[in-house]
Amino acid sequence: MISVISLRRSDTAPTDDGVPPAGMTARDLLDEAVAGLFARPGRTLLTVLGTVIGLGALVATLGLSLTASNRIVGRFDELSATQITITVNPAESGPAREVPWDAPERLGRLNGVVAAGNLSEIDVGDALVSASPINDPQRRTEFKLGVVAASPELFTAVRARLRTGRLLDDGLSARAEPVVVLGPNAATQLGIGRVDHLPTISIGEERFTVIGILDGVERRFDLLSAVIVTEGTARSLYQVRSPTSVIVDTELGAAPLLAQQSPLALDPTDPAGFQIASPEQPQRVREAVRGDLDVLFLMLGGVSLLVGAIGIANVTLVSVMERVGEIGLRRALGATRRHIAMQFLLESAAMGVLGGILGASGGLLVVVGVSLHQTWTPMVHPAVPLLAPLVGGIIGLLAGLYPALRAARLEPVEALRAGT
Amino acid sequence: MGAELIVLDGVTRRYGAASPVVALRGANLRVCSGEWLAIVGPSGSGKSTLLNIIGCLDRPDGGTYHFDGIDVAALSDRQRAGLRSRRLGFVFQAFHLLAHRTVAENVMLAEVYGLRPRAGRRERALAALAAMGLGDRADYLPTRLSGGERQRVAIARSLVNEPALLLCDEPTGNLDSQTTATILEILGDLHDRGLTIVTITHEPEVAARAQRRVRIVDGELRGAA
Numbered sequence A: 001m002i003s004v005i006s007l008r009r010s011d012t013a014p015t016d017d018g019v020p021p022a023g024m025t026a027r028d029l030l031d032e033a034v035a036g037l038f039a040r041p042g043r044t045l046l047t048v049l050g051t052v053i054g055l056g057a058l059v060a061t062l063g064l065s066l067t068a069s070n071r072i073v074g075r076f077d078e079l080s081a082t083q084i085t086i087t088v089n090p091a092e093s094g095p096a097r098e099v100p101w102d103a104p105e106r107l108g109r110l111n112g113v114v115a116a117g118n119l120s121e122i123d124v125g126d127a128l129v130s131a132s133p134i135n136d137p138q139r140r141t142e143f144k145l146g147v148v149a150a151s152p153e154l155f156t157a158v159r160a161r162l163r164t165g166r167l168l169d170d171g172l173s174a175r176a177e178p179v180v181v182l183g184p185n186a187a188t189q190l191g192i193g194r195v196d197h198l199p200t201i202s203i204g205e206e207r208f209t210v211i212g213i214l215d216g217v218e219r220r221f222d223l224l225s226a227v228i229v230t231e232g233t234a235r236s237l238y239q240v241r242s243p244t245s246v247i248v249d250t251e252l253g254a255a256p257l258l259a260q261q262s263p264l265a266l267d268p269t270d271p272a273g274f275q276i277a278s279p280e281q282p283q284r285v286r287e288a289v290r291g292d293l294d295v296l297f298l299m300l301g302g303v304s305l306l307v308g309a310i311g312i313a314n315v316t317l318v319s320v321m322e323r324v325g326e327i328g329l330r331r332a333l334g335a336t337r338r339h340i341a342m343q344f345l346l347e348s349a350a351m352g353v354l355g356g357i358l359g360a361s362g363g364l365l366v367v368v369g370v371s372l373h374q375t376w377t378p379m380v381h382p383a384v385p386l387l388a389p390l391v392g393g394i395i396g397l398l399a400g401l402y403p404a405l406r407a408a409r410l411e412p413v414e415a416l417r418a419g420t
Numbered sequence B: 001m002g003a004e005l006i007v008l009d010g011v012t013r014r015y016g017a018a019s020p021v022v023a024l025r026g027a028n029l030r031v032c033s034g035e036w037l038a039i040v041g042p043s044g045s046g047k048s049t050l051l052n053i054i055g056c057l058d059r060p061d062g063g064t065y066h067f068d069g070i071d072v073a074a075l076s077d078r079q080r081a082g083l084r085s086r087r088l089g090f091v092f093q094a095f096h097l098l099a100h101r102t103v104a105e106n107v108m109l110a111e112v113y114g115l116r117p118r119a120g121r122r123e124r125a126l127a128a129l130a131a132m133g134l135g136d137r138a139d140y141l142p143t144r145l146s147g148g149e150r151q152r153v154a155i156a157r158s159l160v161n162e163p164a165l166l167l168c169d170e171p172t173g174n175l176d177s178q179t180t181a182t183i184l185e186i187l188g189d190l191h192d193r194g195l196t197i198v199t200i201t202h203e204p205e206v207a208a209r210a211q212r213r214v215r216i217v218d219g220e221l222r223g224a225a
Helices: A026-039 A041-075 A103-108 A170-174 A184-190 A221-225 A231-238 A255-266 A282-322 A324-332 A337-374 A383-409 A412-417 B047-054 B077-087 B103-111 B121-131 B147-159 B177-192 B204-209
Strands: A083-088 A113-122 A146-150 A161-165 A179-182 A200-203 A206-216 A226-229 A245-250 A274-277 B004-015 B021-032 B036-040 B062-067 B088-092 B165-169 B196-201 B212-217 B220-222
Touching (some): A026 A041, A083 A255, A146 A221, A255 A274, A324 A412, A324 B088, B036 B204, B047 B062, B047 B165
Parallel strands (some): A146 A226, A179 A206
Antiparallel strands (some): A200 A206, B004 B062
């Protein structure tokens, strides 16, 4: 559909004397502008580079900030938000501090604690774990496995699921019974799948009865490959003086407060002796991301856009000066000043649109590339890449205003005499 | 001799407001349809101004200009542009071909501002080129053509719209004597077929080819009817 652009001003003389005015179809105008654009493709590309960089930076910034804040929301899930881990502060000088054995009891009194359990890592030296008393030369029967002691509450705190048998309890711990619970990976390695026939394992020279096998845990995944003994065994057999850490499962939203309260509950006289690992405040991280990335890159994008607009204006102006002969010719062929102005305006606007398209593409590639590298999910608001060519076109239009007016003002015969 | 195509009566054109320079004073000129007129004169004598006025690129300050019975001064800018597009053909000293467009596209450009349909535009351009003996050059870029060939492309472009008047501004100014002869041959041929031609030149041999010559000196026409 070709429509005739009405370039007539309202004060133009009527056409009743039978001389038809000059005109130009929209299709022809577009063709002429595009042809002007592609006459020197290299120069056109260099001209739009500033706009490409500017709009690319804007699209990338908006996309990355959305991607990054989404990443933080994704990480700040229910599991990590409800966990704190308490260990002894290693930086603290003075007499060695210890996590008290009754930490689960002390912390259990705090409001918001679902469960708190001790975890003690046991140094068994070079002792290997074996399920078979027979030394079979055909296959490997001895394994290097982690040995830890757990208070009964720990299984709740790490949200452990039991596959078979039973868990450690206070009675077993108090009597320092030689029993263990195996993580699922440890059980597979040792070849133990059932506990109803009371299988035994040995840790070095010490023998233990397997009373339970875990199915899985939701935190502290090192437990999956561990041999878990009672705290009583750890104290009496391995001379463990204190638990290594306390794992606390909290109610949703209680973790930040409990992170402050827990050291006081454990040792009211010296709360600084403990180190608390708690989830970061999500709002703070998002603000940091916004503060660091957005302001810098939005400014960069804005400056690039300005430079890009000046670049388009500059090159269009140079192009008008170079094409004086062409302008004169077009006037002689029947172009009015308006036709000339519109052609140059359209050319610079098209350059802006081109810059917008290239910039949006580049910006999207940056977002996808960074996301790929960081294994984030790339996210861009759908309007951002669609608006980029529009913004580019407006910039091009504004940049082309002055050159187009200069072109339109040229006197045709002087332009024609000026040479090519 | 046909009807009067160009009638200038006391046409005056001044430039500048405070102390105006008179570029054309009281010019009277009549050119009949089918005539070949040469306007000769040194540079700065007002040739450009006269070309401006006859070519409907400018309006006179005083006097009247009738082109084919139409009072040009009374027309709007767009109407004068329409007149240029449909009734006038221009040939310039510097050819003014667009360097990045093919020969055929350059000729097709003549139709853009006259609202002629796109359908058949290329065919009409090719026919005009063929008439100039350039049918095999249609898809060349002008930069690959010789000066004479370029001027023939320009003539083809000026003829696409079948104008009533061909205005030539120093048409052979950039050409050697042999090519000049070829171009003059073509103009003579067009004249024989009834086209009205006005040539502005300072070269005596070019002026000699015309039927009639007028001189312009210091903005005044001499030897004009």
